[in-house]
Amino acid sequence: MRNSDSASKPTFHTPMRFDWTDEKLQTLSQEQLLNLLENLDRQRAIGRIPESTAATIDQRISSLLTGRNGAKRRKQVADAAALDTSAKDFV
Numbered sequence: 364m365r366n367s368d369s370a371s372k373p374t375f376h377t378p379m380r381f382d383w384t385d386e387k388l389q390t391l392s393q394e395q396l397l398n399l400l401e402n403l404d405r406q407r408a409i410g411r412i413p414e415s416t417a418a419t420i421d422q423r424i425s426s427l428l429t430g431r432n433g434a435k436r437r438k439q440v441a442d443a444a445a446l447d448t449s450a451k452d453f454v
Contacts, residue, residue: 383420388427400424 383399391399400421407417 383423385423388424391427393429396424396427 388396403412403417403420403424406412407414412420
């Protein structure tokens with residue numbers, strides 16, 4: 364007899380590549396772009412995406428943000444850098 368419980372549970376497989384074409388990025392809303400950048404920051408912080416690759420992707424996504432959202436993104440980056448610097452002061 365087959366165990367139907369295990370067959371019905373979906374399995375999440377973490378994407379191994381960050382493949383976003385410019386065309387695909389252009390179809391995303393401003394909110395989606397900001398969320399994508401936030402996720403990129405997390406992936407960069409844990410070492411899943413090399414810094415050089417992350418910087419290139421960050422630039423491509425940031426170029427699609429409107430003025431207001433671009434300013435929001437710059438503030439997020441500045442806040443993260445300030446937290447990183449202050450955390451190193453306590454170590």
